[in-house]
Amino acid sequence: AQKITQTQPGMFVQEKEAVTLDCTYDTSDPSYGLFWYKQPSSGEMIFLIYQGSYDQQNATEGRYSLNFQKARKSANLVISASQLGDSAMYFCAMRVNPGYSSASKIIFGSGTRLSIRP
Amino acid sequence: NAGVMQNPRHLVRRRGQEARLRCSPMKGHSHVYWYRQLPEEGLKFMVYLQKENIIDESGMPKERFSAEFPKEGPSILRIQQVVRGDSAAYFCASSPRTSGSTDTQYFGPGTRLTVL
Numbered sequence: 303a304q305k306i307t308q309t310q311p312g313m314f315v316q317e318k319e320a321v322t323l324d325c326t327y328d329t330s331d332p333s334y335g336l337f338w339y340k341q342p343s344s345g346e347m348i349f350l351i352y353q354g355s356y357d358q359q360n361a362t363e364g365r366y367s368l369n370f371q372k373a374r375k376s377a378n379l380v381i382s383a384s385q386l387g388d389s390a391m392y393f394c395a396m397r398v399n400p401g402y403s404s405a406s407k408i409i410f411g412s413g414t415r416l417s418i419r420p
Numbered sequence: 421n422a423g424v425m426q427n428p429r430h431l432v433r434r435r436g437q438e439a440r441l442r443c444s445p446m447k448g449h450s451h452v453y454w455y456r457q458l459p460e461e462g463l464k465f466m467v468y469l470q471k472e473n474i475i476d477e478s479g480m481p482k483e484r485f486s487a488e489f490p491k492e493g494p495s496i497l498r499i500q501q502v503v504r505g506d507s508a509a510y511f512c513a514s515s516p517r518t519s520g521s522t523d524t525q526y527f528g529p530g531t532r533l534t535v536l
Contacts (some may be wrong), residue, residue, distance in 0.1 A: 306462075337524070345532070347527035348527075407453060407465040408453075408525055410463045410464070413461075413462050
């Protein structure tokens with residue numbers, strides 16, 4: 303069965319420090335995609351970063367990078383130089399049965415609430 | 421280029437009433453997904469639609485819930501005879517048809533349904 307596990311319900315980090323949010327996944331599908339989304343208190347879901355299962359390099363987007371360890375089935379999000387505006391819920395997610403179409407549902411983890419202290 | 425639009429943003433219904441949630445995908449996107457988020461939980465997939473077709477409704481409750489994506493107009497998620505347990509945030513997402521893309525789904529702002 304496909305599953306996403308986020309074991310950190312909440313984290314507190316000092317401003318300007320780097321933070322790693324953990325995510326492990328389980329799938330028997332050889333082709334899959336991994337995502338991170340940010341949900342601030344306003345409620346919208348903001349796409350942060352994507353990693354394909356066949357991508358050779360770890361994905362990076364500005365201050366966000368995805369530490370993809372395929373053998374361990376982990377896809378941790380690293381935020382460098384954290385800012386107060388990074389305080390939010392963060393969801394790890396996996397796309398299943400990708401095929402050639404872009405039509406696949408996404409399975410979400412339970413989320414990690416990140417709080418940045420000034 | 422407008423993002424995914426959802427309306428209303430907030431909806432209050434009494435038990436037994438009907439709730440209609442609308443979603444307009446991003447321009448050029450032909451795939452629509454609906455997700456439900458209960459308080460303090462992650463999003464749960466409900467249904468995936470293309471124009472005039474339901475492709476995957478494995479996450480939809482068997483009764484009272486229905487979804488459509490007509491040839492013209494927005495996608496509609498309809499909940500009949502709402503109960504308190506239907507109170508949640510309902511998110512719509514869309515993705516483009518283009519193959520070889522990152523297959524990212526872009527989410528709307530959500531509709532927060534409160535059942536009194």
